[in-house]
Amino acid sequence: MIAVPTRCLLPALALLLACAGIVAATPPAWAQSPVAIGAPLTGEVVLNRDIEVRIGPSEDARIVMTLKQGKALNALGTPRGTYWTEIAIGGQPIGYVPADSLDPALMVTGRPAIGGEGPRPSKPTANQPADAPPSHRSAAVVPRAAWDKAAQTPAEGYVVAAGPIPATEILANRKRRSFTLRKGDVVALIGAADGEATLALPAGTRALAPVQGLVGVAAPYPLPGMPPVEPGMLYGIKLGEYVSYAEGLRAWKEFTAGPGSAYRDLPPMVWPVFRKGRLLYEVGVAPFTRLQVDTACGTLAQRALDCTVIELDTF
Incomplete structure (x- = not known):
């Protein structure tokens, strides 16, 4: 994997889209893998x-039918010496389309969730209290109900409290009220500076809280339409x-207009990260199981797109 330099702030994906399909002459070194870059898409x-x-x-x-953008298909291969790929629907071959009209379907299929449950948080280690904020994960997934409540407030990303966090609500007439964000509380982020986050609460007020213990919500x-997930x-x-956030949102829209079209109807997956006093925004797709994320990265590699796997906290 290639780490994306912060100062570049334009990943391989955005570069590929900006160049309108022009592929760099020298592929990144990490791409030397079982997935043959530039091989016919299947x-x-x-x-x-x-x-x-x-x-x-x-x-x-002869034209046999017309299909709309976003249609899911199976690519069966590209005959040597042509740029036409044979496609199938439901295992039945139907004809050929230009190879550049196809993008890998990152929507991978996984095993069904056990008992219909959602994901469970990983257990704390022996030296880590149950409510201790995570120190090595920069993103989280949260229950849909918690997300829907927070998303009523427009913001530049959303965060979840990884443990109890003291906060201060700013009321009318400059009054302030101390309260505690509980573990699992999802709130809208307005901005952050000097180690302190400004949050928008569902009540319409704002609050201040230390960024330590706040984790960006990826999804x-x-x-x-997403694959089911296991505990x-x-x-x-x-x-x-x-x-x-604006730059991250623009990248998300470019991604879902191209190789990530399977995700275009989902909420933007642009989440804040707090790194050495700086507020940055990561863009990606989640959640996946280990098997699913490997498969999805393989489809990205087929198009010479960068793919960094990250662990997620769950609440």
Whole structure:
């Protein structure tokens, strides 16, 4: 994996999209893997535009149907010497489309959740209290109900309290009230400076709280259309890092308009991270099991896109 330099703030994905499909002459060193970069695309794919399906691998071949952008298909391979890929629906071959009209379907299929449960937080270690804020994870997934409540307030990302955090609510007439954010509370983030976060509360007021113990929310669960998740450790894919929420949101929109079109109807996965006194924003996709995240990274690698796997906290 290649770490994305903070000062660049433009991951390989954004570069690829900005260059309108122009692939760099020298692929990144990490891409030397079982996934052959530039090899014909096979497996689960989605159409990145409306397209005419032809009976053979040629512009002159008869048109058999027209499919809309976002249609999920199976790519069966690209005949040597052509740029046409054979596609199938439900295992039944239907014809050929231009290879560049297909993107890997990052929506991978996983095993069903046990008993319909959501993910469970990992157990604390022997030296870590149950309510201790995590020190090594920069993102979390939270129950859908907690997310929906916080998302009623427009903000630049959302955070969850990894443990009890003392906070101060700013009331009318400059009055202040001390309170405690409880573990699992999800709140909207307005900004952060000097180790202190400004939060927007559902009541319409603002609050101040130390950033230590606040974890950026990558996604709620369950998400419609996303693979089911099992209890246990969950993972996410980090695609890039940005200096502002607006830049991260722009990258998310570019991603979901292209190779990540399977996620375009989901909430933007742009979450804040607090690093050495700085507020940054990461963009990615979550949640996945270990098997799912490996599969999703493989599809990204097929398009020479960077993919960094991160562990997620769950609440």
